[in-house]
Amino acid sequence: MRRLATLLASVLLAALPALAHAAEAIQGGTQQPTNWHAIAMFVLFVFLTLGITYWAAKRTKSAAQFYSAGGGITGFQNGIAIAGDYMSAASFLGISGLVYASGFDGLIYSVGFLVGWPIVTFLIAEPLRNLGKYTFADVASFRLGQTPIRILAACGALVTVAFYLIAQMVGAGKLIQVLFGLDYWIAVVIVGVLMITYVTFGGMLATTWVQIIKAVLLLSGATFMALAVLWKFGFSPEALFAKAVEVHPKHLAIMAPGALVSNPISAISLGLALIFGTAGLPHILMRFFTVPNARAARSSVFFATGFIGYFYILTFIIGFGAICLVSTNPEFLDAAVAAIKGPILGIKGGSNNMAAIYLADAVGGDLFLGFISAVAFATILAVVSGLALAGASAISHDLYANVFRRGQVNELEEMRVSKIATVCLGVLAIVLGIIFEKQNVAFMVGLAFCIAASCNFPVLLLSIYWRGLTTRGAFIGGFLGLISAVVMVVLSPAVWEVTMGHPKGSAPFPYENPALFSMAIAFFGIWLFSVTDRSRRGAEDRAGFDAQYVRCQTGIGAAKASAH
Amino acid sequence: MAAQSYESIQQNPKYRELVRQRSILGWTLAAITLIIYFGFILLIAYAPKFLGQPIGSGVMTIGIPIGVAVIVSAFILVGIYVLRANATYDSLTREIVEESH
Numbered sequence: 001m002r003r004l005a006t007l008l009a010s011v012l013l014a015a016l017p018a019l020a021h022a023a024e025a026i027q028g029g030t031q032q033p034t035n036w037h038a039i040a041m042f043v044l045f046v047f048l049t050l051g052i053t054y055w056a057a058k059r060t061k062s063a064a065q066f067y068s069a070g071g072g073i074t075g076f077q078n079g080i081a082i083a084g085d086y087m088s089a090a091s092f093l094g095i096s097g098l099v100y101a102s103g104f105d106g107l108i109y110s111v112g113f114l115v116g117w118p119i120v121t122f123l124i125a126e127p128l129r130n131l132g133k134y135t136f137a138d139v140a141s142f143r144l145g146q147t148p149i150r151i152l153a154a155c156g157a158l159v160t161v162a163f164y165l166i167a168q169m170v171g172a173g174k175l176i177q178v179l180f181g182l183d184y185w186i187a188v189v190i191v192g193v194l195m196i197t198y199v200t201f202g203g204m205l206a207t208t209w210v211q212i213i214k215a216v217l218l219l220s221g222a223t224f225m226a227l228a229v230l231w232k233f234g235f236s237p238e239a240l241f242a243k244a245v246e247v248h249p250k251h252l253a254i255m256a257p258g259a260l261v262s263n264p265i266s267a268i269s270l271g272l273a274l275i276f277g278t279a280g281l282p283h284i285l286m287r288f289f290t291v292p293n294a295r296a297a298r299s300s301v302f303f304a305t306g307f308i309g310y311f312y313i314l315t316f317i318i319g320f321g322a323i324c325l326v327s328t329n330p331e332f333l334d335a336a337v338a339a340i341k342g343p344i345l346g347i348k349g350g351s352n353n354m355a356a357i358y359l360a361d362a363v364g365g366d367l368f369l370g371f372i373s374a375v376a377f378a379t380i381l382a383v384v385s386g387l388a389l390a391g392a393s394a395i396s397h398d399l400y401a402n403v404f405r406r407g408q409v410n411e412l413e414e415m416r417v418s419k420i421a422t423v424c425l426g427v428l429a430i431v432l433g434i435i436f437e438k439q440n441v442a443f444m445v446g447l448a449f450c451i452a453a454s455c456n457f458p459v460l461l462l463s464i465y466w467r468g469l470t471t472r473g474a475f476i477g478g479f480l481g482l483i484s485a486v487v488m489v490v491l492s493p494a495v496w497e498v499t500m501g502h503p504k505g506s507a508p509f510p511y512e513n514p515a516l517f518s519m520a521i522a523f524f525g526i527w528l529f530s531v532t533d534r535s536r537r538g539a540e541d542r543a544g545f546d547a548q549y550v551r552c553q554t555g556i557g558a559a560k561a562s563a564h
Numbered sequence: 565m566a567a568q569s570y571e572s573i574q575q576n577p578k579y580r581e582l583v584r585q586r587s588i589l590g591w592t593l594a595a596i597t598l599i600i601y602f603g604f605i606l607l608i609a610y611a612p613k614f615l616g617q618p619i620g621s622g623v624m625t626i627g628i629p630i631g632v633a634v635i636v637s638a639f640i641l642v643g644i645y646v647l648r649a650n651a652t653y654d655s656l657t658r659e660i661v662e663e664s665h
Contacts, residue, residue: 104615107631108608111601115634118597118641122590126649238622245623255625256616257608264609271605275598295654302646309635550570553583554657556664 035180037370038377042180045213045378046194052209056202063411064559066203066418067134067393068289071559073208075296079303081208082287084215086113086278086304087311088383089171089376090445092218095312096359097352099319100326101344103244103254106319110312112271116278117305121298124279127464128288129297130555131548135390136285136456137398140463143544145471145537147403149459152478154398156455157282159482160448161391162432164281165384165425167444169433172380178349179357179373185434191381192430198385199392199426200419204290207385214382217375219307222314225356225372228363229321237317244323249342254323266511270446273515277449280456283390294555315356322355325362332358388425395421443494446513450489454481454518462526464552467545470538473530481522488514573664582656589648593641604634 064070073081091113099106132138137153169188176187198206233239241255248254278284288297326332327343338346347354360372396418401409459478462469489495491509496502530538551557573579607615607630615627 104625104627104631107628108605111604111631111634114638115597115601118638118645119594121642121645122594122597238624241623241628252616252623255618255623256627257612264606267605267609268602271602275601295650298646298649302642305639305642309639312635313632546574547570549583550573550579553586554573554579554660556569556573556661 035370035373037367038179038373039370041370041374042377045217045374049194049198049206049210049213049378049381052213053198053202053206056206056209060201060203060205063134063397063415065205066415067389067397068286069204069208071290071292073290075291075299076303077208077212078287078291078296078300080215080307081211081290082284082300082304083307083311084211084218084379084382085284085287085386086308087215087218087379088168089175089379090167092222092311092315092379093175093353093356093376096315096319096322096356097354099316100322100347100355101352102258103248103250103320103323104256105258107316108257109274110315112274113278114305114309114312115271116275117301117308119275120279120284121301121305123461124285124464125288125297125301126294127552128285128460129291129294130552130558131464132289133559134286134289134397135393136280136282136460137394137402140459140474141402142463143548144463144469144474144541146407148471148475150398150403152459152475152482153456154394154403156280156451156459156478156482157394157398158391159486160280160282160452160456161387161394161425163444163451164283164448165387165391165429166432166436167441167448168380168384168387169429170436170439170441172377172384173433173437175353175380176377178354179376184437188430188433191384192426192433194381195384195388195429196423196426198381199389199422204286204389207382207389208287208290210385211382214375214378215307218379219311221360221368221372221375222311222318224368225321225359225363226314226317229317229325229359232321232325232363240317240320240324244320247328247343248323249344263511265516266513269511269513269516272519273446273450273453273513276453276457276519277515278452280452280460281448282394282452282456283386285456285460286386286390286393289559292560293558318356318359321363322359326355326358329358329362332362384429388422388429391425392418392421395425440499443489443492443499446494447485447489450485450513450515450518451482453515454485454522455479458519458522458526462523466530467542468530469526470530470533470535470541472533472535472538473526473528476529477522477524477526480525481518484521485514485518488518569664573660576660576663578656578663579660582653582660585656586649586653589645593645597638597641600634600637604630 060066095106095109098109128136128139131142135157137150140153141149169191172191173184173188176182177184198210229240233243245251245255291297291300326347332348333343333346334348334350337350347358357369357372357376361369396414400417401407401414455478458481459474463474488509491507492512492514493507494512496507497504615625615630617626618624619626
């Protein structure tokens with residue numbers, strides 16, 4: 001406990017000059033009104049969550065408690081936490097910003113992000129809970145060769161987590177720079193240090209409660225904003241849309257699909273990545289081990305789907321509200337830019353992502369602006385903590401305990417390794433966040449979904465449902481999916497042209513999202529190298545299917561919830 | 565799990581019934597989800613004009629209620645699965661587990 005206290009003190013000491021600096025920057029700044037509300041509310045959130053971490057640390061004594069909160073989270077709590085993991089700042093600010101910029105097109109993303117959840121419920125949630133213990137690699141390697149499959153699953157998990165984490169860190173730095181007036185690097189360091197604190201001391205229990213608190217705050221804030229917008233238009237969506245069509249430079253075009261999805265191949269490919277990526281994100285899959293049984297796993301997705309769907313409908317209203325109330329208010333516009341490019345592109349700071357933030361100011365004034373800013377910061381913190389925990393367990397549980405030590409390791413040692421891994425991941429995330437400051441990282445979340453859909457998901461799905469899957473097939477096919485997804489994204493316009501600066505139209509791979517192709521490669525590779533596998537290991541893999549399937553269906557022998 | 569115990573469970577007609585019911589429901593609902601979603605995506609790709617048609621005399625287009633309906637349908641499909649699973653599968657599973665001892 002003394003170590004926790006020392007760390008708490010050092011976090012606060014690190015934060016104090018930063019806050020003072022923020023105050024200076026804000027007072028001297030030209031763009032942001034004094035944001036003391038935001039700072040005060042964020043500090044409150046940090047104290048509350050550090051208190052929870054202290055409470056959780058006292059209860060986190062075993063590996064089961066560290067990785068899965070001892071399986072003692074209820075279905076409803078886990079549902080909110082899953083929704084929290086999924087409602088990142090990217091989806092709150094990004095999707096409302098997309099609606100603000102192009103109207104209907106934003107809905108296409110919301111729908112895609114949501115539709116993964118039914119698939120998770122019908123095919124993945126219960127088998128995952130019945131077969132696994134801490135990570136999805138437990139399930140994928142259940143009847144297959146431990147070493148190769150754990151290596152594959154850990155690579156898939158770590159690469160997914162890395163890209164997701166970089167995108168979140170860079171987004172966090174930029175957002176906090178604007179909202180709080182902090183230097184970019186200070187923001188990134190604060191996020192990294194708090195993330196390390198939550199995860200190393202409080203494990204899954206603290207991470208889950210941080211996520212629950214943030215999800216409740218975010219849902220309440222978004223609900224208030226959407227209601228305030230609707231109230232201004234007499235609770236008539238028609239009146240809201242009519243006003244938006246009138247003031248938006250694209251007029252009626254915002255009510256119909258636009259340029260975002262023009263090519264059918266791109267549209268289908270994006271859809272596949274969004275749906276099946278959801279079913280392969282390691283930090284989401286890990287949540288199913290925190291509940292006591294398959295029934296709770298199933299009900300947690302039900303609650304999560306409800307909250308996430310509700311949230312996306314709110315972001316749609318918020319985006320339209322911002323068109324009506326932000327783009328018409330000179331206070332939120334950069335007059336020079338707006339005069340040339342119109343009010344939408346003329347938003348202060350030049351990023352659509354700010355639309356929801358300014359809308360908070362427009363409907364709720366300074367105090368509510370502070371609340372939403374603090375919630376956006378809290379959201380990033382909670383999401384990166386979940387990612388760090390998933391990455392750390394891939395290193396400690398899959399690579400260290402089961403590959404390097406072949407399962408011959410005691411719990412305390414495994415936990416120590418995962419804490420060291422968390423610290424290393426946190427430091428790495430800070431360094432990468434700073435390195436990538438000036439890069440365009442918008443493609444990274446898409447890439448994370450694409451890798452999850454092309455490597456983690458096919459291996460997981462087929463290991464549960466296909467008797468013919470062998471270690472060789474899963475290993476080769478999984479890596480083919482992983483490598484092809486990364487290579488095709490690098491060769492796609494988003495990276496080749498936008499990030500690497502090659503001329504427009506020169507990208508060797510023409511589509512924005514390669515999931516259609518990389519998933520096909522993964523499934524075909526897994527199938528081909530499984531059916532042609534004549535090895536003894538392959539025969540053992542197939543023979544193990546029946547026993548696995550009985551446990552998958554009935555939960556007999558599944559990991560029990562430990563006492564708290 | 566001992567080798568003979570899973571084999572005896574496999575022979576249990578209740579186990580077969582559980583697997584049959586859950587597979588049919590799970591895969592059917594998954595297929596419905598994919599049909600609804602990719603139907604929506606194909607409409608966007610091939611018939612954006614259809615989605616952009618106004619409803620009545622206002623600015624509201626057909627696309628918006630359809631998009632919201634896709635979101636709501638995801639929730640309803642999950643709800644159907646959870647209701648069915650809670651009502652049937654859990655009790656069936658409990659009986660199978662008890663009979664296996």
